[in-house]
Amino acid sequence: MIGHLNLILRLAIWFLLTANLSVANIIIGISVALLLPGRPKTPEALQDWLRALWETLVAIPQAYKEAFEMILRPHNYEEVTMERVKPGRTPGLIFLDIFLITFTPTTIVLKYHENGWYEVHWVRRRRKA
Template identity: 30%
Template structure:
């Protein structure tokens, strides 16, 4: 099974919230059809690395979520950052996804020349 099939199947199951055998079969067929349309292929190993990165960043994301709710931010800024691997679409996707996964930072623009524009909030600064 390839990475796009697993990703599409997981998204199907999460969006439908129906974990029956029939829905699983329909989801698997849909995942295979969707993965055939994708111009870029990624492997199951790459997908599992993404899941591992999500698990590693989950405590940080939860902590930032609670901080955002309990203590509002005072400062907002925009910052440009260069992608580590701008030529690899999967590496760029993973980097942008992990940045956006944490609530204090958000990628608002990804440019074709390998740079991203981030919206970052923090509690530092004037009240």
């Protein structure tokens, strides 16, 4: 069985994809969320999910800021870096981390490595020294 927070994440993604809150769509969404295969239940700290939610809310103004910076001062340099996954992350939290990195216009996750690394592509204004 899947954890409550993973169920909520699956339903949130379903409602964002369908943009429909009718009774029939809610029933279909719950059915799909329950039928999707899941990993064995892992302990998840509510604190980790709340921190991820806070980081999502902070990322929205940051994304606008970066977009305006790219319009006003072009970013001409590209760089690919490897970033470590935070320890003890469940698949749902890893998905949210990838979403947050990709949400901002100057970064995108190219690949998630199973050994605990994200391959991140950056667009920067200047080369890092």
